[in-house]
Amino acid sequence: MDRTQPHLITLILLTALTVLSLNMFLPALPAMQASFGVSEAVIGRAISIYMAAAAVLQLILGPLSDRIGRRPVILGLLAIYAVASVMCLLAEDITLFLIARVAQAVAVGGGILASAVVRDLFDGRSAAAKLSLIASAMAVAPMLAPMIGGLLEAAFGWRSIFVAYAVLGLGLLVWCWRDLGETKARGAMSxxxxxxxxxxxxxxxxxxxxxxxxxxxxxxxxxxxxxxxxxxxxxxxxxxxxxxxxxxxxxxxxxxxxxxxxxxxxxxxxxxxxxxxxxxxxxxxxxxxxxxxxxxxxxxxxxxxxxxxxxxxxxxxxxxxxxxxxxxxxxxxxxxxxxxxxxxxxxxxxxxxxxxxxxxxxxxxxxxxxxxxxxxxxxxxxxxxxxxxxx
Incomplete structure (x- = not known):
């Protein structure tokens, strides 16, 4: 496939997925704790295991995209993310919920692969300028995400946040299928x-x-x-x-x-x-x-x-x-x-x-x-x- 340039909004949304998945549900932690009937320490693992899984997955998804390409890895992780979000939504048991949260951590690939796509398409100062634009747009996500999550929880309950995650994952999957071509140059890494x-x-x-x-x-x-x-x-x-x-x-x-x-x-x-x-x-x-x-x-x-x-x-x-x-x-x-x-x-x-x-x-x-x-x-x-x- 040709090295096609996606819209900047695509890369911003892929990067935003990492932040949203980590902190949009934070205001709902007390309600989730009550729903599952667990302690603060146990429900807190929804954050800690996500971060641990994200750290490991970055070591896998980056090299995998160098081997098989950015597009298939991004589409695959978005599909997994959407399914994992539905699992979180439907979970009645804390163990199943935490397993689904581990799977949701594939969202971290959106940010690292968006950066790789920028480097595929731009060199030096141009790449730095594009990454700065993405970063400046992304600076508002940590401020807005908890507020949105709090409003959703107050209006519809904590599970509505995971409905939003599932819709976001599925919507991004469809959008990237249409907008994101393969940007990596031919040839597999070793x-x-x-x-x-x-x-x-x-x-x-x-x-x-x-x-x-x-x-x-x-x-x-x-x-x-x-x-x-x-x-x-x-x-x-x-x-x-x-x-x-x-x-x-x-x-x-x-x-x-x-x-x-x-x-x-x-x-x-x-x-x-x-x-x-x-x-x-x-x-x-x-x-x-x-x-x-x-x-x-x-x-x-x-x-x-x-x-x-x-x-x-x-x-x-x-x-x-x-x-x-x-x-x-x-x-x-x-x-x-x-x-x-x-x-x-x-x-x-x-x-x-x-x-x-x-x-x-x-x-x-x-x-x-x-x-x-x-x-x-x-x-x-x-x-x-x-x-x-x-x-």
């Missing part, structure tokens, strides 16, 4: 090729920029609710607004990146994006270390985190996929799995730290250390790109 990718240090530097950048965000989301209550006395609604500050920054950064990358280049945006959070978090740490008690320095720091991620992550993703263009699916899957695994570790660490000391300085210190690691990864990208160009 495991030897993946081994070669894993030995390229530049690839891991790009992955480090992404994983550590997202890690700062995960740490903030985990620790901030406790700090907001203990240190600032905020309520639930006010805390929600604070948590949205990083998303607002990301929206601005990704939108600016889409416009600037063609002019200034990916490398400069990566460096800028990793420097901005270090500066913002560092300034806030100094403020709180000297006894400051206002909320606004923390808000500025978190806005810098979102802004920096919006600047750097799309360009870093495009760079990682460009190291071995013929293995774009594998590169996307591996980097996504690393981000999830590191995110799980960092959220656990954040929980331990804020449990021991629930202060803005403790939270920001951890965020600053991770942000500094992301900046070091960005400097490694610059050094190794320079060495490759000189060679």
């Amino acid at each position: 495991m030897r090729g993946i081994g070669g990718l894993l030995r390229v240090r530049l690839y891991w530097a790009y992955v480090g920029v992404q994983a550590l950048g997202v890690g700062v965000f995960y740490v903030f989301l985990t620790g901030a609710p406790f700090v907001m209550v203990e240190a600032f006395g905020l309520g639930t609604a006010q805390t929600g607004i604070v948590l949205g500050s990083t998303t607002a920054g990301f929206l601005v950064g990704a939108g600016a990146s889409a416009r600037l990358v063609e002019r200034v280049g990916e490398l400069r945006l990566i460096l800028l994006g990793r420097a901005v959070p270090v500066i913002g978090i560092g300034a806030a740490c100094i403020y709180f270390a000297f006894g400051g008690a206002a909320l606004w320095p923390l808000l500025v720091a978190t806005l810098c985190v979102g802004l920096g991620n919006g600047f750097s992550i799309p360009s870093a993703a495009a760079g990682a996929l460009s190291v071995r263009p013929e293995l774009a699916g594998s590169a996307s899957g591996i980097s996504g799995s690393v981000m999830l695994a590191l995110g799980a570790v960092l959220t656990g660490l954040a929980t331990l730290i804020v449990e021991a000391q629930t202060t803005p300085l403790a939270l920001l210190s951890l965020m600053g250390a991770i942000a500094t690691g992301a900046l070091i990864a960005a400097l490694a990208v610059r050094a190794w790109v320079g060495a490759a160009q000189a060679g």
